[in-house]
Amino acid sequence: MPFRSQDTLQEWLDEFHALGYPVTGTLKVLPQDGEDGSNTGLVAVSLHNASTVTYIQPESQGSHRWVVTLEPREDAVVLDAAGLHGLASELSIASVLCSFLQAKSQSVSG
Template sequence: MPFRSKDTLQAWLAEFDASGAAGGGVAFVAEQDPVDGVDSGLVIFPLANATTSVYLAPRAVGEPDWRVTFEAQPEVTELSPEAVYELSSELMHAADLCAFLQRKSVEHMAQLAADAQN
């Protein structure tokens, strides 16, 4: 899918960052080998206040829906109340980014459909 290309996703991340919505996040598009010639669209969202990995990715080929995935934690995480607040803020920014990528994907697919009809 075109919206899964690294160039497109990097442009969308730059747009998200420029809007100020990122909250200082450091999301990036993962380097991956294409599967069947298609980029996977994997976006990594590092968390400073947790030991788990979080990533964002389209739900399935041909769908604009995105999901946030939390990988299994290798160890127990103990946090102070302040650190939990900070983690909550990080997760809010991850959710905002996921919603933004989904919105951009819907717009992108609508534009492709409109272009195909013309």
């Protein structure tokens, strides 16, 4: 799948950054070995207001639907009002990025 290559995902992530969304955490492409040994990737989202492992990738191989995965945590996240507002903003940006990646992959696939 061409829209899963690390290079393509990095180009799209650079394009997303250029749009000027206020990203507080870190967004980066991580390598992921494809089932057939292909050069695939996923987008990791490091949240500033919570240390939850979060990443964005297609729902399944061959799917054009992208999803955000938030890994389970051992400890509770305790935030004051400002911290919760910051986390909500970060999750909103992750949602926008997920939609952006889905639209980009659909445009490549036709």
